[in-house]
Amino acid sequence: MKCPRYGRRIRKLVGAATKKKNAFYECPKCRKKSVKRISYALWKCNSCNAKIAGGAYSLSTPGGETARRMLAKEETGE
């Protein structure tokens, strides 16, 4: 019974990814759930107006590391 369980889990993940497009995210700066996607891979916090470069469909990419790396790059002011 491993296969049906696995399939359900993947379907759940896909559904979550679709939902993420319009969801609010926690701001890494002010910790409020006010971050919204404003354009491709660009996110903005409605509370402190911070702009965050993240994943195209969610603030954190499945690995999480890509978004964090991009953030660090922005903060050092390249």
Ligand SMILES: [Zn+2]
């Ligand atoms: Zn904020």
